Amino acid sequence: MPHCCMGVLVQIRDVPEPVRRALKARAAAAGMSFSEYLRTVLARTADRPTPEELAARIRARGAVGREEWSVRSVRRLRDRGE
Numbered sequence: 001m002p003h004c005c006m007g008v009l010v011q012i013r014d015v016p017e018p019v020r021r022a023l024k025a026r027a028a029a030a031g032m033s034f035s036e037y038l039r040t041v042l043a044r045t046a047d048r049p050t051p052e053e054l055a056a057r058i059r060a061r062g063a064v065g066r067e068e069w070s071v072r073s074v075r076r077l078r079d080r081g082e
Contacts (some may be wrong), residue, residue: 010042057082 027037049057061077
């Protein structure tokens with residue numbers, strides 16, 4: 001995963017050895033360095049909404065009326081960019 005600018009150093013202490021081994025094996029299987037793999041995992045995690053953020057987004061959409069078909073509801077949300 002390319003990055004555009006200088007990043008910061010993140011150090012995580014007390015990672016259990018089995019966890020490190022599993023992550024290192026996943027990095028190798030993906031053809032990535034350990035650091036590159038961890039950056040990708042962290043970026044993917046940061047891009048996902050928290051449960052609280054997701055709940056707020058769902059509340060903001062409002063209730064779907066029983067008369068509205070699922071297909072119409074999905075299209076409406078998609079057209080709004082959600």
